[in-house]
Amino acid sequence: EITLREWQKQKFDEALNALKTKKTLLLNVTTGAGKTLFTLLLGKALHKKILFLTRTHSEFEAVRREAERLGLKITYLFGKNSVCPYATDDIKPEDIECRECVLRDKIKDLSGLKPSQILQLSKDASDFCPYHSLRALITKVDVIVASYMYFFNPFLRRKIVCGSQDCIKPDELLVIVDEAHNLINGDEWFSKKIGKKTVNNALKELDEVESNTNNDLSDVRAFLVELGKFLENIVDEGGCRELPLYPKPSAEVLLQIHKASLSYLNMIKGPIKRSYLRSVYDFFNTEGDTFNCNGKLMVIPSDTIEMIKESFNFADKRVLMSGTLPDLGLEGYRINVEVRLGKAEYYYCSYVNSRVRYRRANAEKYAEIIKKVYDGASSNILVFFPSYDFKSEVKKYLNGLPVLEESKRITHEEILELMKEGKYAVLLVMRAKESEGVEFRDEGNRNLFSDMVLAGLPYPDVSDALIKRRIEKLSKVTKKTEEEVAKELTLITIKQTIGRAFRDPNDFVKVYLCDSRYKEYFSDLGISEKEIKLFG
Ligand code: SF4
Known part of the structure; x- marks a missing residue:
């Protein structure tokens, strides 16, 4: 028997009705509060085939756990480039032409296996095709998990959503877009590069x-x-x-x-x-x-937001969900739920500023803040910078401090091991690949850090033409000013960064907001001025 959380019970009928009438549900609910289970239940109640889209393969396992609790059958669409035993590193799915392959019709029953087991099996598959074995399951299961591109890239979508017998039909489909704030960067998915x-x-x-x-x-x-x-x-x-x-x-x-x-x-x-x-x-x-x-040439089609919107016509119903769901100009029924997980203690460093023109002058002050936080911390500290440049600028003044940074030489797992044994300042960059969606917890789901420093405000770098273009396009579809859009993007990054510290009701973390401009975001972050202490 599944016990639902309070918000899940309260909002279920409202969400179900919204999907029946409006067809699109915009679900803005705190990360960690149980959105996956909630949306799978909706799909079950609607008797729809669920296509669950995640940013990367590492999120597949979390969906499997929830589907299993609900007794739903599931399969995973790993890209050909990840499970084809012939693929090498620089291969794209389009580069693999199965017609010439001897394994093309060799199907093995992979149902019931975990994503990690499938990847393991695929490595040296010699008597079956892992890709087509998984592909063969899509009409037999209730839930298909795939990465975004399998729905948003028309070439890849055609292989799973189409009119033929072994495909899913658009009218039987509920598509769920997890962490839908990533759609903001959708322009890059359609880009082409040459060097x-x-x-x-x-x-x-x-x-x-x-x-x-x-x-x-x-x-x-x-x-x-x-x-x-x-x-x-x-x-x-x-x-x-x-x-x-x-x-x-x-x-x-x-x-x-x-x-x-x-x-x-x-x-x-x-x-x-x-x-x-x-x-x-x-x-x-x-x-x-x-x-x-x-130093490379990159081209981005003129209307990527339109391309994303058009994709949604290939599903009867859709859910876009996130803990920080932005306005993308999409019509739909919106449900907002804010669940307080854990407890934060906020500090504000009002005397520093990470604006590009002040950065050099302020780098040393930031280093002092970090040292001070480290000295007073009971455990490791996480330090998030708005950019790589600023990180290396501040690092020059961090001598004497035991720092850790993920690199080619040290993996996330190794960092976690070190954090368990000692006390470090872990340096990260907001929104960077190695920090997005990454957790710093032990096996008991406890945070491996006591303090988190946001060393600068992640305001979009509008001197970058790609980011400037993105803001212009979003401003157009949402009818907001470019400044409002930029502020919304900043808020999303701040919330995503802070959010990872609070996944469990027992979490307690001190959070330092270090940039004078954070003041403008206090109310959006749900912090009153009384709650926040001045630091330094
Ligand atoms: Fe690779 Fe399977 Fe295609 Fe053969 S049939 S090339 S193993 S994906």
């Missing part, structure tokens, strides 16, 4: 095509050489810059590139078909805005 390496490899492929066919490809070669020279000379200015002028192929040359890439792909034996000529073709075949991102 020097792409062009050099494309030239090598062109050599092979020329020596195997009688085609004159000198125009393609001339273009690739010009593009290569251009890429040699563009500068990595950090982040993304607008790039109005760059070499573009004529329509005819583009067509020749396409044909050459097909010839090259035909020459490859076996199922893995990677072609850099195809990458060049895909890049120039995408219409949109082009940037210089860290």
Whole structure:
């Protein structure tokens, strides 16, 4: 028997009705309060097939646990690039052509296995195809867990949501988007990138095509050489810059590139078909805005928010959920629930500021704050910076302090082990891959830190053209000013960062908000001025 939490009981009928009438539910509920179970129950009550979308594979296991409690059958759609035994690191799902594979029809029953067991089995699968074995289960289960791209990328979606017998039909589908605040960065999912390496490899492929066919490809070669020279000379200015002028192929040359890439792909034996000529073709075949991102060319289609909205037409009903659900201009019925998990003690450092132009001058002051917090802390401390640059700036003044940072040499697991034994200052960057969704807890679900410092305000860096563009687009669809959007994005990052300290009713953490500008966010964070102590 499942015992529901108070909010789950109270809001269930309201949510169910919303899905029946409005078809879209916007569920803004504190992380850790039980959204997964709640939405799976909704799907069950509606007799729908559930497609549960998460950001990464590491979140699959949490969905499995809740589905199991409810007696729902589940399967996982790992990307071909993660479970195909032939795939190498730089392979995309589109590069794998199963028709030529001997394992194509070798299906093994993988039902009932945990995601980690499936990954383990896939590593050296030699008598079955892990991808197609999982794919074969989608019509037989109640819940399918997949990463976002399996729904938002039309090419991948067509393989699971379609009209044919072995597919899920749109009208039987309830799609659940977990951590839906990530949709803000959806523009990057549709982006295409090329760099020097792409062009050099494309030239090598062109050599092979020329020596195997009688085609004159000198125009393609001339273009690739010009593009290569251009890429040699563009500068990595950090982040993304607008790039109005760059070499573009004529329509005819583009067509020749396409044909050459097909010839090259035909020459490859076996199922893995990677072609850099195809990458060049895909890049120039995408219409949109082009940037210089860290010395590479990147193109983003003009209307990615529209592309995401269109995807939702492929499901009868949808739930977008998050602890910090932003306004994306999507219509739907919104439910807000704030559950207080644990207890925070807030401190405000009003005399520092992390605005880019003050950063250098303030770096030393930030280091002093961190040292002081560390000295007074009963356990490890977590320090979150708004950017890598600022982290390294402050680090210069942290000598003498035992610090830990995740890197190629030290993994998250190793950091956790060290935190159990000693007392460290763990340096992190807000929203960075290695800190998003990552927990710092022991086996008993207790925090391995007592204090958390937000060393700066994570205000979006509008000098980065990609971020500026994102804010402009969001401002357009939500009809809010760009400043309001920027403030909302800042608030999401702050809440996500602080939120990880509070997943359990017994959590108690001291939180230091270190930037004079945090004052503007107190009320949105639900903190009254009386509750907050001045630090320093
Ligand atoms: Fe890989 Fe072959 Fe399976 Fe395709 S059919 S995913 S190539 S193992």
